[in-house]
Amino acid sequence: MPNVPLIQAALEQAVTGGVFPGAVLAVRYGGGQADVFTAGLVSTLDAARAVQPATVYDLASLTKPLSTVTALALLIQAGRCQLQDRVESILSELADSPIGTASLWHLLTHSSGLPGWRGYYERLSPDAVVPAMEEDRRRAREALAEMIRDEALIYERGTRSLYSDLGFMLLGMIVERCSGVPLQEFFRDRIASLAGASQLGFVPTEWADNFLHCARRRGGDVAPTEQDIWRGRLLCGEVHDENAASLGGVAGHAGLFGTAEAVLAVTGAWLQAYHRRSSMLDADLVKEFICRQTVVPGASWALGWDTPSPPSSAGRFLPEVSFGHLGYTGTSVWIDPLHELEIVLLSNRVHPTRKNERIKAFRPLIHELVYREYVGCV
Numbered sequence: 001m002p003n004v005p006l007i008q009a010a011l012e013q014a015v016t017g018g019v020f021p022g023a024v025l026a027v028r029y030g031g032g033q034a035d036v037f038t039a040g041l042v043s044t045l046d047a048a049r050a051v052q053p054a055t056v057y058d059l060a061s062l063t064k065p066l067s068t069v070t071a072l073a074l075l076i077q078a079g080r081c082q083l084q085d086r087v088e089s090i091l092s093e094l095a096d097s098p099i100g101t102a103s104l105w106h107l108l109t110h111s112s113g114l115p116g117w118r119g120y121y122e123r124l125s126p127d128a129v130v131p132a133m134e135e136d137r138r139r140a141r142e143a144l145a146e147m148i149r150d151e152a153l154i155y156e157r158g159t160r161s162l163y164s165d166l167g168f169m170l171l172g173m174i175v176e177r178c179s180g181v182p183l184q185e186f187f188r189d190r191i192a193s194l195a196g197a198s199q200l201g202f203v204p205t206e207w208a209d210n211f212l213h214c215a216r217r218r219g220g221d222v223a224p225t226e227q228d229i230w231r232g233r234l235l236c237g238e239v240h241d242e243n244a245a246s247l248g249g250v251a252g253h254a255g256l257f258g259t260a261e262a263v264l265a266v267t268g269a270w271l272q273a274y275h276r277r278s279s280m281l282d283a284d285l286v287k288e289f290i291c292r293q294t295v296v297p298g299a300s301w302a303l304g305w306d307t308p309s310p311p312s313s314a315g316r317f318l319p320e321v322s323f324g325h326l327g328y329t330g331t332s333v334w335i336d337p338l339h340e341l342e343i344v345l346l347s348n349r350v351h352p353t354r355k356n357e358r359i360k361a362f363r364p365l366i367h368e369l370v371y372r373e374y375v376g377c378v
Contacts, residue, residue, distance in 0.1 A: 002027075002373035008037050010369055015040035019358040020330050022051035022223070023347035025366065026260035029374040030340050031271075034264055042223045044352055054220030056199065056257050057346040058240050060327030063256040064168050066200070066266045067187045069304030070281070071175045072104065073289060074190055077282050080178040083108070083303070090174050093142075097149040104174065106157055107167035108303040111296045113153030114166045120147050121230070121246035128231045130238075131248035134182060137204070140247045141173055161299035165243065165253040172252020184250045194280045197265035200258035202250045203237055211257070212237045220259065223348040225329055240329050240350060254328075260344045267335055267342050274337045290323040290337070308334075313360075315368035317375075330359050334367060339375050343367060 011025055022040025041048040042055055059066070075081050081090060081104065088100030099114060106112040124140055131137045148166055155162065172183050179186045184202035192200050199218065203211045215222045215237075224236035231238070231245070239245050241254035249255050273279035273286040289303040300309035305323040308314040313326055314334045318341075324334035330349030335342050345366065349359045 002029075002035070002370075004035065004037075007366075007369060007373060008039070010366060011037050011039040014358075014362050014366075017358065018356065019362045020347035020349040020356075021048070021351055022055075023330070023345060024051060024053060024055055024057070024260040025346075025370075026053075026264055026342075026344040027370055027374060028264055028268070028340075028342045034261060034342075036260060042221045043348070045224075049221055051223070052220045053261065054199070054215070054218050054259055055346075056215045056220055056222045056259055057331060057348060058223070058225050058235075058327075058329045059256040059258055059263070059331050059346070060240060060254050060329040061165075062263065062325055062327040062331050062333060063254050064252070065304050065325045065333075066263065067183070067191065067202075067256055068168055068171050068175060068252040069108070069289065070191050070266060070269075071179070071183075071186055072108070072171065072304070073281055073285055075175065075178045077285060081174065087170060087174070090177050091145060091170065093145055094149050094170075098153045099148060099151065099170070102157060104171070105293075105303070107164075107171050109293045109296055109299065109301045110161045110163050110167060111158050111299065111301075112164065112167050113155050113157040114148070114151060114162075114164045115154050116162050116164050116166070118147070118151070118166065119242070120144055121242040123147065124243075124246040130231075130245050133248075134204075137182075137248035137250060141176075144169060144243075144247065145173060158296060161296045161301050168253035169243070169251055172250075175252065182250065183252065184255075187256075191266065191280075192262075195265040195269050197258065197262040200256065200262035200266070202255045203239070203257050204249045208237045208249075222257070224351055225348050226350045226354055227352055234352075260346050263333060263344045263346070264342055267333055267344070271335060271337060271340060271342065275340075290321075292320075311364070313363040313367070315364040315366075315371065317368055317371040326363075328354075332363060336371075336375075341371065341374055343370050 244251040244254040273281040330347035
């Protein structure tokens, strides 16, 4: 049996040490009931409430595997696209551009040649007014596609791996083009609803007030992130990532909000498929997606998922077949399919400022502790 008080104490010590104001840690082992640990407060503000299992966090780049990668797996299963499809064959507006001849595989393995990040939001919305309607979001996506189209590749495609938000921005557009519906609707109807993850989804600008109300009605607050200089306000229920905000809160690289148990609902679908149990995902495709793509020199990436590569945020003990991802706001998920161990950590370490990077040292330690307590000696 895991030493529950020891794990709880480690989470509380992280709060005391200023790693984050508060956090939720959810652990599921062997397909059983999840153990959910909470510590700290939802914010540093006066009268802030204690973190609850139902506290909702900005998941940041967990959006990539939970939404975009899962959506692409479903679309490939349905024959709507293939890993070797060229970007320009789906996004025709990128024809004859440097990135147009890259494949979906290149984008998923972060080996397309694209730079990692660009501050597109400063051009998309110089006045910091974010799109509030679907038509406004569509125009913002069109403008963004033009900006990425004009990007020069900064390394030869396939020769290295450089983690790129730009590639996943394109993948979010590809999901929409192949499915024929907005990304937030595809996620809601084809992923969250089938997985039973009702407290997981995008929050387009016009949904923000209702989203906050619903979260509180379910017994949890929405944890705020940063006092944003660009938007001039504390962000709560608004996506922290500026580029995602300039698209109206819905993008392939960021934008999901949710609870730890809702995240487990989606990771559980991947794990169930891995073991060839009932799942919305195909077992063979899942095993292809979570396998490290060794053809890219020195890379740890699978298809949209990362794999442990020392030094890793997963710690020293998770086996090589494990897969996971991090989120900038202080979130992470790691999955060991051999022992059926799922670890979800949600926090708002960027509150009140992104300058706090203590979580880098904490992540591997908490994953090692959880592994020792649930799996056993290593």
